[in-house]
Amino acid sequence: MISQDYDVYAVDELLRKIRIKESQLKIAQESNLLYTSQALNHQILELRRQLSEAEDPEIKALMSLWED
Secondary structure, rough: OOHHHHHHHHHHHHHHHHHHHHHHHHHHHHHHHHHHHHHHHHHHHHHHHHHHHOHHHHHHHHHHHHOO
């Protein structure tokens, strides 16, 4: 159960980081900061890759509820 709690915490932390990076990306795009936008896009892709690795079927079910 502790590992499940850790997994949920880790996924939640990755989601928080992704939301922050997406907000930063929006600001960079609005400010026409090309290189910053590219770097943020790369960071978001890396975080999403980590998220997909961290997910298991139970986490995916929780994520679908969270997105609704």
